[in-house]
Amino acid sequence: MEQLSIDFNKSICNDINIYAFVEGSPIDNQWGILVPKASAIRLADNNYYIVEDANHLTICKPPSKDHLSYSKLLDCLKLFMKEKNTPPMPPSPCYGVGLEDKAKAINNLLQKESIVALVGMGGIGKTTLSRKMFDLFHKEYDKSSFLEDVKSKHIKDVHKRLLQDLCDKKLQGHEDVHKYLHEIKQCMITKKVLVVVDDVDMINNLEALQLLIHNHATNVDCKSKVLVNCRNWQDLKNHVKESAKVDMEVLNEEQARELFMFHAFKDANHVTNDFKNISMEIIKACGGLPLSLEILGRYLCSIDDLEIWMDALRVLKAGRNITGGYDNELLWKTLKISYDHLDEEHQDMFLDIACFFTDLKKNTFCRVYGNTDGSSSPMFKLQNLKDRSLIKWAEDGSLYMHEQLRDMGRNIATKVTMSRFIWKPNISLQKNQV
CATH class of the missing domain: 1.10.8 (Helicase, Ruva Protein; domain 3)
Structure with a gap:
């Protein structure tokens, strides 16, 4: 038998008159009593601790199922087995500002919505906040899984991790995970499950989420919850309600x-x-x-x-x-990932805004930018950049981008030769120069 050590909470164990049950090597417990191998200690009627043989029936068995000690012991064992089977936790951030309050707000939103999306630029803290939320609340669920950095994972590996965390099944390398996918769906439907999907990148990753974005699992009455992080709202807006979208903001x-x-x-x-x-x-x-x-x-x-x-x-x-x-x-x-995934038209517009057009009203920008080459309209491309968390616009309609993104864009423009312009700090626009 596997060696286990259960340290019962004292308030619980008072009700069942058992303070420790040990199988394995002797231990020194909190009462200073040396408990021999395969033994238990209990509180006798005269308030003295007695070491007895670890006979499950005589030591652990409550008088009846109606007795208070039965439910207390059952709860204690359930808690122990849940903690024993909990998958490894993602590392918590060493220091975070206001993380706990933000995590509680996300958890409150999850009580109303089955799927919540955290959307924001790279480096803004989506993963850090998700880890904090998972750390604080995963024990409230029957099963939980933190799928870290999904964009760099193969879909089969994501499925295997879900199968292991939610269904307690660890597959060998040669086994086909697809024949077990229905078990993940069933778990999402029948149990209270929390899944955090970190850093979804491009629509291909959503194949791994189809098990989670399921009609039953996303029903508002379903107890299972999914938190998804991404930079591009376009990838999720057909699966997540606008009311369940959380735009990550920079620190004040x-x-x-x-x-x-x-x-x-x-x-x-x-x-x-x-x-x-x-x-x-x-x-x-x-x-x-x-x-x-x-x-x-x-x-x-x-x-x-x-x-x-x-x-x-x-x-x-x-x-x-x-x-x-x-x-x-x-x-x-981290900042450049979103830029690298743009096509040439959108990259050009991003660099134009970074170098020349921050703080310009978006309507004015569209008139200046024009649409003479037959490509998509400036407003359409602006919306795409906004959905990818690369630009924003203020209430008055002015365009702006984070200073780090702006500086990154200007640095890119100094290195990339384009037929349209070359950006140089403090030098006016130069056309058709190499």
């Missing part, structure tokens, strides 16, 4: 300062004014983007040379690699 100034200071300074109470001032400039340049604040903070943490901090700020604004290592490269790779 106070939150951004808290996150950066945590990573940048071991002791924020002993920071000189010079470093405080340059910190505020860096925080402003990061534009409330959590990934950028964390990477810059970690990189500058052990550096006490003010000039290096100033150089880091200049390089950040230029959209270039700061650290010379993987961390900062990850920032720009």
Whole structure:
């Protein structure tokens, strides 16, 4: 028999007069009693602890099924087996600003909707928030699964993970997962299940979600819930209601300062004014983007040379690699994923906006941009960029994009030769130059 150790909660075990049951090696428990192998301790009528043979019938069996101790013991064993069979948890973020409140808001929305979508640009914290929500609430469900970075996974691997987490079935490499897919559907319908699908990328990934986006499983009365993260709302809007869409926002100034200071300074109470001032400039340049604040903070943490901090700020604004290592490269790779998936027309428009047209009213932009080449209309392309979280427009209709995306776009324009223009900082538009 597998060696198990159950440490019953004292309030529960008072009702069943059992404090520990052990199969395996002797242990020192919280009462200082050495429990021999295959033994149990119980509280006798005279309030003394007695070590007895681990006879399941005499030690664990309640007087009857109607006795309070029966339900208490059953609940305790169910809790133990649930925790024992829980799949490995995704790593929780080491530090997050306002994550718990945001996670509770997502959970509240899931009580009303069967599927909720988190939509936002790369680096804005979709995965971090999803992990926090999963960490806080997955124990409220019968089964749960966190499907991390779905865009980089093969669909069969996603299905296998679902089968393992939800149905407790681990397939061998040669087994065909398709013959078991109905079991995943059935689990979604008959049980209370939580599935988090992290970083859906392009419509192909939705094949892996068809088991989750199921008529029964997505019924508002269904207890099973699905949380999906993506950058492109177009991929999900036919499957998720607009009311269940959550647009991720950047951190406000106070939150951004808290996150950066945590990573940048071991002791924020002993920071000189010079470093405080340059910190505020860096925080402003990061534009409330959590990934950028964390990477810059970690990189500058052990550096006490003010000039290096100033150089880091200049390089950040230029959209270039700061650290010379993987961390900062990850920032720009994360931001560039959405750009790389655009066709040429949309890439051109994105670079035009980054270089020249931020803060311009979208109607004015469409008139200036025109549609003389027979391609799709400017407004249509603007909406596509907005759905992909690459641009936004304010209430007054002005176009804007996150500072990091703008700087990335301008850096791309300095390296990419196009027939239309070459962007150079502080130099006017140059046509037909190579």
